[in-house]
Amino acid sequence: MNYRGSCxxxxxxFEVEGELQEVLACNCSICKRKGSLLWFVPRDALHLxxxxxxxxTYTFHRHVIRHxxxxxxxxxPYGEGTDPQGRAMAxxxxxxxxxxDLEQIPVTYFDGRAL
Incomplete structure (x- = not known):
């Protein structure tokens, strides 16, 4: 499915292509403040x-995610980085x-504070 979004x-x-089946809520210092719900897709699925x-761009801590x-x-609206296998992700x-409809999307909670 194709989605459109913006600041x-x-x-x-931007547009992003994929199946939006779940999102991640992270409690790291920046995600907690932003209140983001994150959907991870291959970087080439995101088109500005x-x-x-x-x-x-803002980076912090290990400087591996470009917020x-x-x-x-x-x-x-998005961040960029690589997954553990080295693939470019958004x-x-x-x-x-x-x-x-955010109420219809399952949320997985991630303890980013522990990293």
Whole structure:
């Protein structure tokens, strides 16, 4: 299925292809503050509809996840990194997707604080 999403102001817009079957809620220091619900997809399933220079990047701790955010409205629509097998991945903040009923998606809780 194809989903569209964006930051609040629309300066960062994207499409993502895949089956949205569950999301992850992480309690690490940044996810806890952002309140993100994350859906992990291969990076090539994420297609930006706005120029790449429309986003800014924030990293912390081990600097392995690139948290992408809009410099205008501050919303974090996705992150980028690699999975344990070395494949490029995107972590989509499903709260930024259009027409998704969050109440219908199972949530897995992850103890990112322990990393």
């Amino acid at each position: 609040h102001c629309g300066n960062v817009a 509809l706005t120029p790449e220079n429309a986003v800014r 992408q955010f809009c410099p205008t409205c501050g919303i974090h 972590a989509i903040n499903v709260r930024c997707l259009d027409d998704v």
